[in-house]
Amino acid sequence: MDVVILAAGLGTRMKSKLPKILHKIFDIPIIDYVIDAAKSINPENIFVVLNPSITKLTEHLSKNDIKFVFQNEPKGTAHALLSALPYLKSNKILILNGDTPLIRKETLANFIDLFDKNSLDMGILSFHSKREHSYGKILRDKDGNIKRIVEITDSSEEEKHISEANSGVYVLNKNHIAELVKEVKENPLKGEYYLTDIVEIAVKKGKKIEAYPLANEDELIGINTRSELSLAIKYLRDRIINDWMDKGVTFYDPQSVWISPKVSIGADTIIYPCVFLEGDTKIGQSCVIYQGVRLKNCTVEDNVEIKDYTVAENAHIKDGSKIGPFAHLRAETVIGRECRIGNFVEVKKSTIGDGTKAAHLSYLGDAQIGKNVNIGAGTITCNYDGRKKHKTIIEDNVFIGSDTQLIAPVKINKDAYVGAGSTITKEVPEGSLAISRTPQKTIKDWVKKRREKE
Ligand code: UD1
Ligand code: CA
Numbered sequence: 166m167d168v169v170i171l172a173a174g175l176g177t178r179m180k181s182k183l184p185k186i187l188h189k190i191f192d193i194p195i196i197d198y199v200i201d202a203a204k205s206i207n208p209e210n211i212f213v214v215l216n217p218s219i220t221k222l223t224e225h226l227s228k229n230d231i232k233f234v235f236q237n238e239p240k241g242t243a244h245a246l247l248s249a250l251p252y253l254k255s256n257k258i259l260i261l262n263g264d265t266p267l268i269r270k271e272t273l274a275n276f277i278d279l280f281d282k283n284s285l286d287m288g289i290l291s292f293h294s295k296r297e298h299s300y301g302k303i304l305r306d307k308d309g310n311i312k313r314i315v316e317i318t319d320s321s322e323e324e325k326h327i328s329e330a331n332s333g334v335y336v337l338n339k340n341h342i343a344e345l346v347k348e349v350k351e352n353p354l355k356g357e358y359y360l361t362d363i364v365e366i367a368v369k370k371g372k373k374i375e376a377y378p379l380a381n382e383d384e385l386i387g388i389n390t391r392s393e394l395s396l397a398i399k400y401l402r403d404r405i406i407n408d409w410m411d412k413g414v415t416f417y418d419p420q421s422v423w424i425s426p427k428v429s430i431g432a433d434t435i436i437y438p439c440v441f442l443e444g445d446t447k448i449g450q451s452c453v454i455y456q457g458v459r460l461k462n463c464t465v466e467d468n469v470e471i472k473d474y475t476v477a478e479n480a481h482i483k484d485g486s487k488i489g490p491f492a493h494l495r496a497e498t499v500i501g502r503e504c505r506i507g508n509f510v511e512v513k514k515s516t517i518g519d520g521t522k523a524a525h526l527s528y529l530g531d532a533q534i535g536k537n538v539n540i541g542a543g544t545i546t547c548n549y550d551g552r553k554k555h556k557t558i559i560e561d562n563v564f565i566g567s568d569t570q571l572i573a574p575v576k577i578n579k580d581a582y583v584g585a586g587s588t589i590t591k592e593v594p595e596g597s598l599a600i601s602r603t604p605q606k607t608i609k610d611w612v613k614k615r616r617e618k619e
Contacts, residue, residue: 167210167212168206168210168212170261173215173248191425191443192425195263196222200231210253214263242358243363253343260334262333267383267386267400268380280336287367290376291331291379293329294330300387301331303329313361386400412432416436418437418439422436422439422441423440423443431449431450432450434448436454443461446464448469449484452468455471455490466485467484467485469483481500494506494511500517504522513528517538518534518537520536522538528545532548535561543569561580563577564583566582566583567585568585569583569586577593578594578596583598
């Protein structure tokens with residue numbers, strides 16, 4: 166089987182500079198969902214019909230072993246299929262719309278099964294739509310056989326009330342149907358060649374055609390407008406969250422949580438409202454993710470607590486650690502087991518050993534920090550000299566007093582202490598105390614003396 170994905174339309178209804186198929190649902194472009202669905206049936210070839218202006222996409226497709234053909238002018242869906250026909254090798258052809266990303270793999274498989282079982286020349290995947298839309302309508306005769314598809318712009322008042330809609334997903338027997346594409350006439354209203362017109366032509370020639378209303382409206386939504394894009398995002402969001410609930414994840418307010426399709430979550434994890442889990446984030450079992458947290462491409466092991474309004478990207482948080490509230494973990498950060506990273510602590514490109522605590526108001530950048538270290542409030546690694554980044558090394562069991570600046574490159578060897586308020590510029594040897602405060606000077610009766618002068 167070959168798959169043809171029609172994606173050369175201009176998507177003018179989106180009112181966007183970006184081609185429609187590159188708009189994203191969560192962090193994945195619309196076209197990638199369709200390609201994924203196509204791949205699920207293991208076809209010989211996948212062709213995407215593109216408008217020549219979408220050169221941005223060709224490299225992305227080639228990398229994924231997807232072929233593409235250009236439709237030089239967007240003259241309609243029949244014309245788009247015609248552009249691909251000379252390249253197709255198989256006799257069975259699945260046609261997908263590039264703007265219908267939520268189709269389920271099982272639905273596609275069932276649909277193709279029915280096509281095979283009933284030895285059809287053409288199968289049409291349909292659905293019943295309850296909302297106002299711009300889909301083509303399936304017209305049937307009194308015996309229920311399909312007669313033709315009428316586009317909404319060409320339909321009579323009576324036809325407008327038909328609820329069965331065309332999804333734009335078809336399977337064709339190429340030998341029996343492909344030639345008929347050439348017989349499609351230009352639609353007088355739009356000046357386009359409609360693939361849907363092939364149905365009437367084929368029915369009149371006695372070809373075997375069926376439309377199967379196999380799927381729900383939500384999985385066949387076609388994205389033509391921003392409002393349909395937002396509906397598609399909502400449908401997918403609900404699908405993903407229901408899936409995780411089935412697998413044992415608790416959501417206190419599913420309607421406010423956003424989880425990308427590639428994210429995974431372990432059982433008995435609890436997710437509070439307004440949480441965003443993006444990219445390749447993996448969350449372990451029995452974690453608690455409090456409200457307003459955003460995690461992108463993070464790995465979170467089991468029993469981790471991430472408190473309110475924490476933001477983390479490309480970070481790895483190991484078993485049993487507690488993060489936040491209001492923590493910021495940036496790229497290449499690894500937080501060990503049973504750590505505590507508290508409020509207003511920013512960690513960048515740093516490794517933090519097991520049991521280490523940085524509970525308040527710190528910046529730890531380019532640091533390698535050992536086990537059971539205590540980082541006092543307000544500690545700053547001064548990692549940047551205006552030109553280069555430098556490393557701070559803090560070994561196991563070190564105690565850094567509050568409001569310390571560590572001027573990198575610098576190393577604090579194990580079991581050492583740094584007194585609060587110090588500016589550390591030199592290596593601190595094992596087990597020693599370093600302190601760099603100026604001795605305190607106290608001027609007695611200073612206020613009284615000043616008043617006397619005034
Ligand atoms: C199309 C169907 C409609 C169906 C709906 C399902 C036609 C005439 N109508 O309508 O019956 O209910 O899909 O979502 O087929 N494309 C090209 N080249 C073109 C024009 C379009 O490749 O010249 C591609 C588009 O990029 C898109 C797909 O074909 O992915 C469908 O085109 P679109 O303009 O969105 O058609 P609809 O009006 O949604
Ligand atoms: Ca469409």
